[in-house]
Amino acid sequence: MNILQNIHAFDVQAFYWFMARKHRALLTRIGRAISFTADGPLYVAGALLCVMTGYEMLALVLTVGFLLERCIYFILKRSCKRNRPADILDGFRSYIIPSDQFSFPSGHTSGAFFVAYCLSEWFPAFSFILYFWAVNVGMSRIFLGVHFPTDTVIGALLGSACAAFIIGVLI
Template sequence: MKLLYSIHKYDVFMTIWLLNVKMHGSLAKFSRYVSRTGDGQLYLLIIGLLYWQQGLHSPLLQAILLGFLVERPIYFVLKNSLKRNRPAAALQNFRSVITPSDQFSFPSGHTSAAFMMATLIGYFFPVLMLPLYGWAAMIGFSRVVLGVHFPTDILVGVILGISTALFSLGYSI
């Protein structure tokens, strides 16, 4: 219990510090745009383009579909069984910049999906790996800036996304 309390204290400290940084207003505006790239429409576009170009025989398409078939249920079970409140519900006098799509914060679904996609696409196109991981990291960071996640929500999202991508690659290729 003491470890969980220490982690929570760290999360609260980092969240409040970030939201009190002088440039938070500019970061929040930029973060809205970055966060939207992880809402899911981009993933559907990539899936559609892969299907249109290569059909179901595309190894990348197969890896993405398997990845989401594994990642989304794990994410859903973790989020709805652990039921960690979002910063706005956990902290007094705190308001998020945006309204989240659901009640709980742990883990970050935006981050897990972004890191899964970055890992999968980067595997097939290695020259894109660093920019993709940079984009995925910005999505995770944006979720904290927007006040809808704590830093450890993002960390677990990274682990979940990369793990499911590696699992998917192991079974689809």
Template sequence: MDGNNMLKKVAQIDEQLFLTLFNCKSPSWLKVIAFGLSKSGDGGLYLLICGAVWWLSNNEPYQLLPVTLLLGFAIERPIYFLAKNRFARVRPCDCLVTNAYIVPSDKFSLPSGHSAAAFLVAMILSHFFPEYTWLLFGWASGVAISRVVLGVHFPADIMLGAVVGSSCAIFSLALVVPE
């Protein structure tokens, strides 16, 4: 199988998985949960976390958390915008289905910015608060999956977003947090 055929096969699997997760017959409670998770990844929560940790913490290592998050986003956002415009993948709600549950903020889907941001935040917070690792990555996964359930991303979009966000978090932690 040559490279083009393999990419077509991956795209077909991605579309089938999308159609399985984005189901018009999904119960309304699932859509409500997906909407709430998606909203939690819009960005306001990240600013609140940075501000609260900085304001409430007298412990010097915790004061590195906002700096690490800000650096992580300073690295992630340009990568995200460059990749989004380079790949220029049309969203599933614009090419595969016509009834997404939310209106996306832009026209391209790869990578998922919500997924990148959620995994960046989960990875960095897990470093500072390891006792909440499962909760944080559960939330980040929920944010990512919600984007498929709501009809605005393919599964590959959220997977690449998770990789981008996690990688930027690891790099940011390596630069800011002393060993």
């Protein structure tokens, strides 16, 4: 058994553990709302708000960084082509219809960690809240049944790495 098969086996076990939680139905309802907060249009609105309130450099970091993050995200998504849980696991149906076919990495999680990292640089007093939100975005994607745990972990790493890189380059 190679390393990828071991990771996948662990991922499936962890996914089933999440799905077996006693309050999964409540977590799924909450997850829909949390996941919505990480949809792309809200990020555009946030960048525009930054410009309107005098945070032009933050808006530039968010815009250029998102372009970088999305490029890497799409390359990974299209090259890895990992199927979503509902496509792999017998008898399982996700609680939402995903926006694309493949699972790896989680774009919602990547975007959330990117934003959390960037905003934490400008507003460090809000770091805990921002990262709490980002972690919950990742968890919501698992509870909604559209991602395996490692999809969200790699999404978090991708978003954080892109934010660190772009801030290092532009600031």
